[in-house]
Amino acid sequence: MKSPGHSHQLSAGRKLRAGYRSLRAGYRSLRAGYVMMEIVIALGLFSAVAVSLVKALHMTSLTASTIQNEMQIERILRSAMTDAISTPNLEEGRETVDLTEITGDEMSFFTGQVETIVEPMELENEDGQLLQKMFRIEVIFYWQVDGEWRQQSAETWRYANLYQP
Numbered sequence: 001m002k003s004p005g006h007s008h009q010l011s012a013g014r015k016l017r018a019g020y021r022s023l024r025a026g027y028r029s030l031r032a033g034y035v036m037m038e039i040v041i042a043l044g045l046f047s048a049v050a051v052s053l054v055k056a057l058h059m060t061s062l063t064a065s066t067i068q069n070e071m072q073i074e075r076i077l078r079s080a081m082t083d084a085i086s087t088p089n090l091e092e093g094r095e096t097v098d099l100t101e102i103t104g105d106e107m108s109f110f111t112g113q114v115e116t117i118v119e120p121m122e123l124e125n126e127d128g129q130l131l132q133k134m135f136r137i138e139v140i141f142y143w144q145v146d147g148e149w150r151q152q153s154a155e156t157w158r159y160a161n162l163y164q165p
Contacts (some may be wrong), residue, residue, distance in 0.1 A: 084116045112142045114139060114141050133156060133160035
């Protein structure tokens, strides 16, 4: 026969085991909730990083395109300036030429005009003597972007008899 105190211990043990089982079941559902929360946070972080990366790549492509356009403008100016300063007989005046005449490329991204201005200058040397036959040469490139006209110029000086034999 069992003593009443012993039966109380069994009942308490059963209660303890039942409580432990329900605690484990609650722990599992709590753990599953934490896993779900970790997944949501990880997806949020991943999407933030992915959006930042896409924005950075977009800005990089815009910057590369801008740099490429600026380099093309500089090449156009350098080419027009080289033509202007290498003329054997420099004469005062203005000349405007369509870009397609210079590049020969009618499918160019840029359309515009190149203006060359040749003006005489009055310069003095260190001794105050007037330097004769000096010219100021300015090349201006006009082009249109997004319906707005823009311009960029380059300037140099040249002695008129520089390329004379």
